[in-house]
Amino acid sequence: MTLAPVLDRIDRDLDSALERLMALLRIPSISTDPAYDGEVARAADWLVEDLRSMGFDAQAHSTAGHPMVVGTAGTGAPHLLFYGHYDVQPVDPLSLWHRDPFDPAVEETDTGRVIRGRGAADDKGQLMTFVEACRAWIAVHGALPCKVTMFFEGEEESGSPSLVPWMKENPDAIRADLALICDTGLFDSETPAITTMLRGLLGEELTITGPRIDLHSGMYGGPARNPIRVLSRVLAALHDDQGRVTVPGFYDGVPEIPAEIRAQWDGLGFDADAFLGAVGLSQPAGEADRTALEMIWSRPTCEINGISGGYTGEGFKTVLPSKASAKISFRLVGTQDPHAIRKSFRRMVEEMLPPDCTASWHDHGASPASVMTTDDPAFETARRALSAEWPNLAAFIGSGGSIPVAGYIRSILGMESMLIGFGRDDDAIHSPNEKYHLSSFHRGARSWVRILDALAKG
Amino acid sequence: MTLAPVLDRIDRDLDSALERLMALLRIPSISTDPAYDGEVARAADWLVEDLRSMGFDAQAHSTAGHPMVVGTAGTGAPHLLFYGHYDVQPVDPLSLWHRDPFDPAVEETDTGRVIRGRGAADDKGQLMTFVEACRAWIAVHGALPCKVTMFFEGEEESGSPSLVPWMKENPDAIRADLALICDTGLFDSETPAITTMLRGLLGEELTITGPRIDLHSGMYGGPARNPIRVLSRVLAALHDDQGRVTVPGFYDGVPEIPAEIRAQWDGLGFDADAFLGAVGLSQPAGEADRTALEMIWSRPTCEINGISGGYTGEGFKTVLPSKASAKISFRLVGTQDPHAIRKSFRRMVEEMLPPDCTASWHDHGASPASVMTTDDPAFETARRALSAEWPNLAAFIGSGGSIPVAGYIRSILGMESMLIGFGRDDDAIHSPNEKYHLSSFHRGARSWVRILDALAKG
Numbered sequence: 041m042t043l044a045p046v047l048d049r050i051d052r053d054l055d056s057a058l059e060r061l062m063a064l065l066r067i068p069s070i071s072t073d074p075a076y077d078g079e080v081a082r083a084a085d086w087l088v089e090d091l092r093s094m095g096f097d098a099q100a101h102s103t104a105g106h107p108m109v110v111g112t113a114g115t116g117a118p119h120l121l122f123y124g125h126y127d128v129q130p131v132d133p134l135s136l137w138h139r140d141p142f143d144p145a146v147e148e149t150d151t152g153r154v155i156r157g158r159g160a161a162d163d164k165g166q167l168m169t170f171v172e173a174c175r176a177w178i179a180v181h182g183a184l185p186c187k188v189t190m191f192f193e194g195e196e197e198s199g200s201p202s203l204v205p206w207m208k209e210n211p212d213a214i215r216a217d218l219a220l221i222c223d224t225g226l227f228d229s230e231t232p233a234i235t236t237m238l239r240g241l242l243g244e245e246l247t248i249t250g251p252r253i254d255l256h257s258g259m260y261g262g263p264a265r266n267p268i269r270v271l272s273r274v275l276a277a278l279h280d281d282q283g284r285v286t287v288p289g290f291y292d293g294v295p296e297i298p299a300e301i302r303a304q305w306d307g308l309g310f311d312a313d314a315f316l317g318a319v320g321l322s323q324p325a326g327e328a329d330r331t332a333l334e335m336i337w338s339r340p341t342c343e344i345n346g347i348s349g350g351y352t353g354e355g356f357k358t359v360l361p362s363k364a365s366a367k368i369s370f371r372l373v374g375t376q377d378p379h380a381i382r383k384s385f386r387r388m389v390e391e392m393l394p395p396d397c398t399a400s401w402h403d404h405g406a407s408p409a410s411v412m413t414t415d416d417p418a419f420e421t422a423r424r425a426l427s428a429e430w431p432n433l434a435a436f437i438g439s440g441g442s443i444p445v446a447g448y449i450r451s452i453l454g455m456e457s458m459l460i461g462f463g464r465d466d467d468a469i470h471s472p473n474e475k476y477h478l479s480s481f482h483r484g485a486r487s488w489v490r491i492l493d494a495l496a497k498g
Numbered sequence: 499m500t501l502a503p504v505l506d507r508i509d510r511d512l513d514s515a516l517e518r519l520m521a522l523l524r525i526p527s528i529s530t531d532p533a534y535d536g537e538v539a540r541a542a543d544w545l546v547e548d549l550r551s552m553g554f555d556a557q558a559h560s561t562a563g564h565p566m567v568v569g570t571a572g573t574g575a576p577h578l579l580f581y582g583h584y585d586v587q588p589v590d591p592l593s594l595w596h597r598d599p600f601d602p603a604v605e606e607t608d609t610g611r612v613i614r615g616r617g618a619a620d621d622k623g624q625l626m627t628f629v630e631a632c633r634a635w636i637a638v639h640g641a642l643p644c645k646v647t648m649f650f651e652g653e654e655e656s657g658s659p660s661l662v663p664w665m666k667e668n669p670d671a672i673r674a675d676l677a678l679i680c681d682t683g684l685f686d687s688e689t690p691a692i693t694t695m696l697r698g699l700l701g702e703e704l705t706i707t708g709p710r711i712d713l714h715s716g717m718y719g720g721p722a723r724n725p726i727r728v729l730s731r732v733l734a735a736l737h738d739d740q741g742r743v744t745v746p747g748f749y750d751g752v753p754e755i756p757a758e759i760r761a762q763w764d765g766l767g768f769d770a771d772a773f774l775g776a777v778g779l780s781q782p783a784g785e786a787d788r789t790a791l792e793m794i795w796s797r798p799t800c801e802i803n804g805i806s807g808g809y810t811g812e813g814f815k816t817v818l819p820s821k822a823s824a825k826i827s828f829r830l831v832g833t834q835d836p837h838a839i840r841k842s843f844r845r846m847v848e849e850m851l852p853p854d855c856t857a858s859w860h861d862h863g864a865s866p867a868s869v870m871t872t873d874d875p876a877f878e879t880a881r882r883a884l885s886a887e888w889p890n891l892a893a894f895i896g897s898g899g900s901i902p903v904a905g906y907i908r909s910i911l912g913m914e915s916m917l918i919g920f921g922r923d924d925d926a927i928h929s930p931n932e933k934y935h936l937s938s939f940h941r942g943a944r945s946w947v948r949i950l951d952a953l954a955k956g
Contacts, residue, residue: 072813130815136711198813239716243814252778253594256928257801258697258899261829262793263774263782268802268824269737275727276734316721320710323853324721335720343715344726345817350804351825355530355656356701356862357588358827358900359803359928366726367809369816371719395781404814441716442816470714470817 042181043493049176050485057172057485058146058155058478060090064126064164065144065157071106071127072198080106080194083126087192094175096190101210103202106194110213113174114184118418118495121189121216121455123445124167124223125196128159129470136472146478151229154475162469165476166222166461167192169484173492176485185496189216193445196223199243199405200444207452218418218495219449222488224439224461226480227308231432232487234423235459236412237337240372241442242382243404246389247365248274250397255360265396267364268349274389275366278342283327285342285370287385293375297338305333308435318466337438341371367404371440378406407444416456418495425494426460429487462487500639501951507634508943515630515943516604516613516936518548522584522622523602523615529564529585530656538564538652541584545650552633554648559668561660564652568671571632572642576876576953579647579674579913581903582625582681583654586617587928594930604936609687612933620927623934624680624919625650627942631950634943643954647674651903654681657701657863658902665910676876676953677907680946682897682919684938685766688889690945692881693917694870695795698830699900700840701862704847705823706732708855712808713818723854725822726807732850733824736800741785743800743828745843751833755796763791766893776924795896799829825862829898836864865902874914876953883952884918887945920945 050057069083070076084100084107091098091111098111106127131141139145144157155165170190177184191214195202207214227233250265280286297305312332316322326335335341349364351357370385372378382403390399412419414436426434439459446457462484468474508515527541528534542558542565549556549569556569564585589599597603602615613623628648635642649672653660665672685691708723738744755763770790774780784793793799807822809815828843830836840861848857870877872894884892897917904915920942926932 072815073811130809130811132809132811133712197815241716241816243816245814250779253926253931254929255777256899257799257803257827257829258699258897259794259923259927260777261799261801261827261898262784262788262797263770263779263790264777265779265781265783266801268805269733272730272733272802272805275730279727312721319713319718319722321708321721321723321854323723325723325852325854326720330720332721336717339720341715341719343719343724343816343818344730344808345715345815346808346810346819347726347730347822348806348810350802351588351590352804352806352823353531353588353590356703356825356827357530357655357803357928358699358701358801360801361804364805365810367814369715369719369814371715394783396779396783439716440719441714465717468711469717470815471712473711 042185043490045180046176046489047486049180050172050482050489053176054482057168058481061155061165061168061481062144064168065159066142068142069127069194070130071195073130080127084109084194087126090171091190094178098190101206103206105202108206109190109192111190112187114187116186116496118218119187119189119216120495121191121214121219122170123191123193123219123221124170125163125193126167127194127197128164129162129197131158133472138473151477153478155478155481156473156475158474160474160476161463161467162474163196163223165481166463166484169462169481170220170222170488172485173488176489177492185492189214203445204448204452207448211453215453216455219455219457221443221446221457221459222461223443224441224459225463225465227435227437229464230430232426232430232434233437234419234426234434235439236414236436237438238410238443238446238459239340239440240376240378240407240409241444242370242372242378242406244368244382244385245365245402245404246368247363247400248393248397249363249400251360251362254362257358257360260360264360265394266360267397268361270394270397271349271364271366274392275344277392283325285340287342287381287388289384290340290381293377294340295374297334305337315465336440338373340373340376343369345369371442373409376409378408382406407442407447410443410446413456419458421494422458422460422491425490426487429483429490460487460491500643501948503638504634504947505944507638508630508940508947511634512940515626516939519613519623519626519939520602522626523617524600526600527585527652528588529653531588538585542567542652545584548629549648552636556648559664561664563660566664567648567650569648570645572645574644574954576676577645577647577674578953579649579672579677580628581649581651581677581679582628583621583651584625585652585655586622587620587655589616591930596931609935611936613936613939614931614933616932618932618934619921619925620932621654621681623939624921624942627920627939628678628680628946630943631946634947635950643950647672661903662906662910665906669911673911674913677913677915679901679904679915679917680919681901682899682917683921683923685893685895687922690884690888690892691895692877692884692892693897694872694894695896696868696901696904696917697798697898698834698836698865698867699902700828700830700836700864702826702840702843703823703860703862704826705821705858706855707821707858709818709820712820715816715818718818722818723852724818725855726819728852728855729807729822729824732847733802735850741783743798745800745839745846747842748798748839751835752798753832755792773923794898796831798831798834801827803827829900831867834867836866840864865900865905868901868904871914877916879952880916880918880949883948884945887941887948918945918949
């Protein structure tokens with residue numbers, strides 16, 4: 041009997057596991073802001089030390105950006121590669137947090153105890169579920185049931201600029217039989233899930249320049265071209281009245297979901313009213329002829345993630361600014377080609393510009409959608425192991441998020457990825473007051489113990 | 499001969515006058531930002547001391563906001579009220595300044611020597627032209643040629659919240675026969691001007707709220723209402739394809755300019771290409787059927803002065819923000835009613851909002867346009883005096899800017915205002931690298947000496 045004592049060890053060790061997670065959460069590893077570079081490095085070092093303390097041969101590999109943490113332990117088939125990321129999102133607006141985002145704590149809520157803090161759910165808490173599963177296994181049995189390579193990235197929240205170059209230069213450091221990725225969610229609090237469809241992501245930053253300098257609206261208001269007004273017209277034209285994206289060719293490669301998958305999704309009983317109601321919304325805002333679940337799992341989008349121009353401080357300033365900019369992202373599905381869409385988008389915007397305006401662009405990365413090959417028997421093995429831990433059977437689901445690493449693992453290493461995670465929809469990842477349920481952390485670690493056991497037994 | 503020795507004194511004292519202006523420019527009296535409250539008070543105290551040193555009975559009157567500086571000297575008719583403001587605009591973006599905005603200096607440029615620094619032209623340099631004229635007159639003759647009351651405001655760049663209440667409570671402190679206001683410009687570098695038409699100004703801040711909290715575009719992108727997208731549609735709808743403002747009733751009270759005024763303006767030889775070319779523009783962007791000069795002097799506008807929402811820092815964040823906001827202003831002409839326009843604008847925006855969005859508003863003040871009664875003979879007297887100082891004859895012109903105090907002086911004190919100033923179009927007021935030509939400062943002070951002399955002689 042290999043499984044029961046390890047699960048028991050997870051239960052008895054929960055307080056210590058929580059202390060370790062808190063220590064990691066206290067490190068403000070915000071990868072997108074260069075001011076936090078030292079903190080990102082500190083988080084990498086913390087993980088290396090923790091892996092070594094469990095007997096892993098681990099180190100932080102430097103890159104042009106933030107380090108890759110890689111550690112290996114155990115022997116025997118299958119060789120599993122585990123991926124997670126130790127960087128976190130920025131915390132602004134800080135004023136909306138109820139506590140210091142980097143002073144985490146366990147709080148009681150209406151839905152149970154939660155771990156509150158930046159990165160609790162995305163992705164430090166999730167990453168540590170797997171680390172704790174391995175720690176418990178080694179503590180009980182002296183060694184892992186199969187070979188495991190840990191692979192932790194520190195740039196997931198800033199477009200992963202070093203990931204592909206590093207993977208291409210060091211494929212042997214991380215090549216294994218199957219990848220496990222813990223950066224997704226449960227279907228609901230009682231239903232675990234293996235995510236088999238992920239949207240791709242294309243990020244663009246557009247800056248429109250009109251006059252050479254900021255002008256005074258008293259002196260120039262009327263004849264001067266206002267770049268905020270131009271930007272507003274451009275952004276307003278990106279969707280038609282039915283909520284469809286107007287970029288030419290955008291829907292090329294967007295598939296309709298097969299009837300059997302649609303039937304399975306319908307069977308999940310997704311409550312769109314509750315999903316939207318939890319964040320103060322009542323009506324889906326996307327394409328008029330699609331359900332909310334389709335909009336998230338199988339339809340592409342165009343979103344404006346940030347906009348700025350002119351005077352935005354306290355009070356009022358009658359300025360006509362020289363520049364205005366927006367950060368725009370596209371979520372992609374099926375075989376949509378990010379590079380073709382970027383080109384078409386830029387051309388569309390440039391053709392809309394009035395005289396005396398120029399557009400400049402900042403490429404914030406691009407990755408296509410991922411669709412997993414679920415006929416690998418490991419998917420069914422993992423689904424059964426997961427189902428044993430939770431009240432409801434595990435489901436194969438889609439996800440609106442983008443986890444480009446799954447695509448790179450396939451294209452660079454030739455491996456399948458299995459995406460299993462324990463987050464909930466209301467974890468407020470990327471938002472103030474991010475949390476991770478204590479039950480997600482606890483049952484997550486127990487789930488990985490079961491999956492390790494099942495996969496090692498084959 | 500009263501005039502020549504005073505003009506001579508202005509010439510000989512120029513270096514000292516410049517030193518005094520520099521001292522005032524070094525005080526960062528940014529009225530819109532509460533962090534600078536102490537500096538605004540320091541500028542008021544500096545002016546009180548300077549007036550007292552010239553024999554004025556002067557003091558800083560406290561208000562709910564920044565102080566009003568009032569000082570009186572001289573006897574005899576007419577009693578002149580001089581208005582200027584000692585507060586300045588914010589300096590952002592600071593990175594575009596070639597020097598510290600509050601460490602002013604005289605610089606050589608292609609168009610002559612300039613005083614560089616925030617407030618050099620708007621309005622400290624202009625205010626000091628009149629102060630220096632009075633100082634020279636008193637130095638030469640021992641007393642002013644008529645009674646003069648100085649009235650310096652410290653909230654002009656932040657919507658003048660205390661001005662009307664203070665004027666209504668203290669009308670006798672500033673009531674005189676005629677007001678002189680120095681916050682406008684020359685027509686061109688050789689042609690002085692008396693501004694007889696000023697646009698009004700209406701300021702609004704609009705915040706659109708969609709979801710209750712910031713969301714992750716992976717999880718919610720598609721069904722979630724994006725307030726930046728909603729704001730863009732609202733702002734894009736404020737103008738039609740001909741550049742006309744679409745707010746219902748907006749053009750009520752917008753007069754056509756009389757033929758004789760239009761002929762006078764045509765005679766000024768305004769060079770729209772040069773005016774726009776100086777700031778990197780080539781085509782007027784306003785109403786399709788109007789000239790650039792009309793757009794500035796006699797046509798109303800709607801401008802977006804600032805916009806913000808979502809993530810605007812370094813890098814990228816796939817957030818769907820809860821809120822997005824814009825600062826919007828309207829320049830008004832003729833008898834346009836700011837309050838009716840505010841109401842119509844708000845209703846128009848609210849009617850455009852999709853489900854799950856709300857609009858909230860911040861009123862940033864409103865003042866109607868001012869049109870002066872130029873048949874008062876003092877206007878022709880001042881025009882002749884000005885013409886004697888400059889290469890070209892002085893002109894009666896319009897102005898695109900808004901100087902609400904002229905309207906308040908008429909409505910609260912029953913007085914006419916004469917707007918005379920020496921700024922140039924390229925002074926970059928409200929922008930980085932603001933400057934004031936040394937010749938504007940020097941000839942401005944000499945111009946006031948001539949106007950004081952002419953008005954005192956009647």
